[in-house]
Amino acid sequence: MIRILGLFAAFLLGTAGNAHPAPVDNKDGFWSDWSEATFERAAHEKKFVIVSLQSWWCPWCLAMNKETWADPEVRAELKDHFIPVQVDQDSRPDISQRYERWGWPATIIFGPDGTEIVKLRGFYSPKFFLPVLKETVRDPSPVVYGEPGGAERERIFATGLTDGQRNDIIAFMDKAYDQANGGWSKSKLVDGPTLGWFLDRAKAGDAEAAGRIKRTLTSMTALIDRDTGGISQVTLAPDWSKPSLEFPMFAQQAALTAYARAAVLFNDPAYRAAADRIYGFLESKLEGPGGGFYASMGMAEGRPGVDKRQYARETGQAIQGIAAYHDATGSKDALSLAIAAADWTLRERAMTGGGFRHGDHDKGGPYLADTVEMGAALLALHRSTGERKWLVMAMAAGNFVAATFIDPKTGGFFASASPDAKHLPKPIKQREDNVTTTRFFTLLASYSGEVRYREIAEAGMGYLGSPAVLEAYAFLPDVLLAEEELRNEPVHVTVVGARGDPRSAALYAGALAYPLAYKRAEWWDKAEGKLTNPDVDYPDYPEGPAAFACTRSFCSLPVTDAAAIPAQLDRLQRSLQK
Numbered sequence: 056m057i058r059i060l061g062l063f064a065a066f067l068l069g070t071a072g073n074a075h076p077a078p079v080d081n082k083d084g085f086w087s088d089w090s091e092a093t094f095e096r097a098a099h100e101k102k103f104v105i106v107s108l109q110s111w112w113c114p115w116c117l118a119m120n121k122e123t124w125a126d127p128e129v130r131a132e133l134k135d136h137f138i139p140v141q142v143d144q145d146s147r148p149d150i151s152q153r154y155e156r157w158g159w160p161a162t163i164i165f166g167p168d169g170t171e172i173v174k175l176r177g178f179y180s181p182k183f184f185l186p187v188l189k190e191t192v193r194d195p196s197p198v199v200y201g202e203p204g205g206a207e208r209e210r211i212f213a214t215g216l217t218d219g220q221r222n223d224i225i226a227f228m229d230k231a232y233d234q235a236n237g238g239w240s241k242s243k244l245v246d247g248p249t250l251g252w253f254l255d256r257a258k259a260g261d262a263e264a265a266g267r268i269k270r271t272l273t274s275m276t277a278l279i280d281r282d283t284g285g286i287s288q289v290t291l292a293p294d295w296s297k298p299s300l301e302f303p304m305f306a307q308q309a310a311l312t313a314y315a316r317a318a319v320l321f322n323d324p325a326y327r328a329a330a331d332r333i334y335g336f337l338e339s340k341l342e343g344p345g346g347g348f349y350a351s352m353g354m355a356e357g358r359p360g361v362d363k364r365q366y367a368r369e370t371g372q373a374i375q376g377i378a379a380y381h382d383a384t385g386s387k388d389a390l391s392l393a394i395a396a397a398d399w400t401l402r403e404r405a406m407t408g409g410g411f412r413h414g415d416h417d418k419g420g421p422y423l424a425d426t427v428e429m430g431a432a433l434l435a436l437h438r439s440t441g442e443r444k445w446l447v448m449a450m451a452a453g454n455f456v457a458a459t460f461i462d463p464k465t466g467g468f469f470a471s472a473s474p475d476a477k478h479l480p481k482p483i484k485q486r487e488d489n490v491t492t493t494r495f496f497t498l499l500a501s502y503s504g505e506v507r508y509r510e511i512a513e514a515g516m517g518y519l520g521s522p523a524v525l526e527a528y529a530f531l532p533d534v535l536l537a538e539e540e541l542r543n544e545p546v547h548v549t550v551v552g553a554r555g556d557p558r559s560a561a562l563y564a565g566a567l568a569y570p571l572a573y574k575r576a577e578w579w580d581k582a583e584g585k586l587t588n589p590d591v592d593y594p595d596y597p598e599g600p601a602a603f604a605c606t607r608s609f610c611s612l613p614v615t616d617a618a619a620i621p622a623q624l625d626r627l628q629r630s631l632q633k
Contacts, residue, residue, distance in 0.1 A: 086141040094478035097138050097167050104165040106140045111362055112353025113159040115178040126181040132188045148422045149471035152485040164191055169478050172197050205522025210466035213517040215538040227529045237270035241293045247309030248533035251572055254316050272317055276329050284336035286310045302352040304369035307333055308376035315383035320570040334380050346399030348373040367404040367411040370396050371428030378435040382567035409451030422471045423460045426452050427492045441578025446502055446587055453499050466514030468492045486524055490533040497540045501575050504588030516541055546574040546624055551593050552600025554580045559600040565617030569624050
């Protein structure tokens with residue numbers, strides 16, 4: 056079977072412009088659901104399960120529906136030997152993450168016993184699809200793809216990588232940097248961890264990192280849509296001239312956060328303008344009724360359209376990006392928008408025990424991404440408002456993750472709860488979600504003072520440092536961020552003063568604007584009782600509200616002028632680096 060799988064690349068290069076996307080409905084019952092019943096039926100009837108993973112905004116998915124799946128010869132071949140299953144990848148994160156390396160559409164063929172046999176990437180015309188089907192029936196032996204990654208290891212506690220592992224990642228990132236155009240690699244993804252890592256290095260005084268991130272952010276503005284203000288998730292040309300016109304929420308969060316931070320860090324109005332446009336896109340195009348956010352905008356049948364499904368994962372990402380924008384700009388409207396989105400998610404997506412559903416009625420799940428993104432969003436709102444209720448809910452989300460998704464053997468985090476089904480595949484551990492979860496628990500431990508959250512984060516870092524991750528991927532700025540945060544204290548600034556005092560509010564706004572993402576900002580109104588993590592004994596300051604920059608062992612002198620906070624925090628950072 057291996058010999059026929061290479062034909063697709065040549066076909067795609069020769070006919071990519073000939074597709075005419077059109078959806079195919081399921082009135083004739085052609086498609087079955089991804090379910091235990093479907094796989095059980097396949098086992099009983101000795102049939103193959105052929106799965107098509109699609110997305111509504113994917114033109115090649117629609118093209119394959121019209122030209123391939125509706126083709127009479129293809130259907131005739133499928134009828135006797137296969138059970139076709141269509142999966143909307145946006146609504147099933149567990150299946151989407153399992154096969155995300157295969158793009159959309161992805162086609163997966165399982166044997167009657169549930170064994171994966173074939174995985175196909177992208178569009179196949181009937182001419183090239185039929186031979187795959189016939190060869191599968193003739194020779195159902197699994198194709199060996201050489202999946203990346205080494206073996207998982209037993210659960211260990213770790214705070215970082217070895218020097219060799221870290222140096223290898225940094226060397227690969229250096230090699231991937233595009234000296235001519237900025238950005239990393241040829242097809243440049245709007246990637247939050249990459250932007251965050253280099254912003255952190257720039258803030259620490261790394262001149263080369265500062266030059267690279269400024270070049271990248273300046274060039275990346277070419278991906279911001281002129282009409283809507285949304286940012287495309289990727290450029291298909293090294294010079295940023297071919298935006299993908301796909302606007303998923305993760306890209307909006309990444310770019311909004313990066314531009315908001317960069318506007319403060321570099322005092323550049325162009326970056327503030329970019330952040331304003333992306334924020335305007337979220338507010339005008341993706342804000343849904345009642346406060347939740349729509350999942351994405353893209354091109355469907357050649358026309359722009361909004362995916363008006365509202366998921367907890369994407370709403371959590373929007374909240375995080377908007378909270379970062381508020382912190383940098385002081386926009387009260389932005390904070391109100393973020394709070395409204397959180398309130399909507401708590402009403403419409405909350406589960407018993409602190410977790411979150413993906414959509415209205417999930418067919419699988421619960422999924423790690425929804426709860427961890429919302430947990431991070433609630434923690435961001437605690438930072439942005441100083442209100443303790445958000446921290447309480449973030450801790451509840453953390454408790455749900457701990458009870459539902461941790462693999463006790465490795466310390467990693469499963470992408471979904473394990474289905475109670477013997478025929479369905481067991482959940483995977485997706486790298487990005489494992490990084491996000493490890494970073495979430497690291498910061499949650501600092502805010503809450505809970506040792507068990509720190510232990511969960513260290514076990515998560517132990518998994519990220521295993522061959523299962525490090526031998527599967529080379530470009531890993533997200534793992535570097537997780538390590539950096541575990542090995543260092545967050546920037547910690549506390550404003551001691553009454554909430555009703557405008558001087559307290561001004562100091563807190565100054566603390567929030569400090570351009571480091573890894574920070575612990577707290578507002579202590581003594582009338583509310585002790586802070587959740589009372590690890591610092593702040594003195595009374597008779598002259599009114601004051602801000603204190605602290606480490607585990609000492610605090611700065613009180614600051615009463617918001618403009619003086621950045622210099623005080625800079626001095627604190629330098630002391631920690633000694």
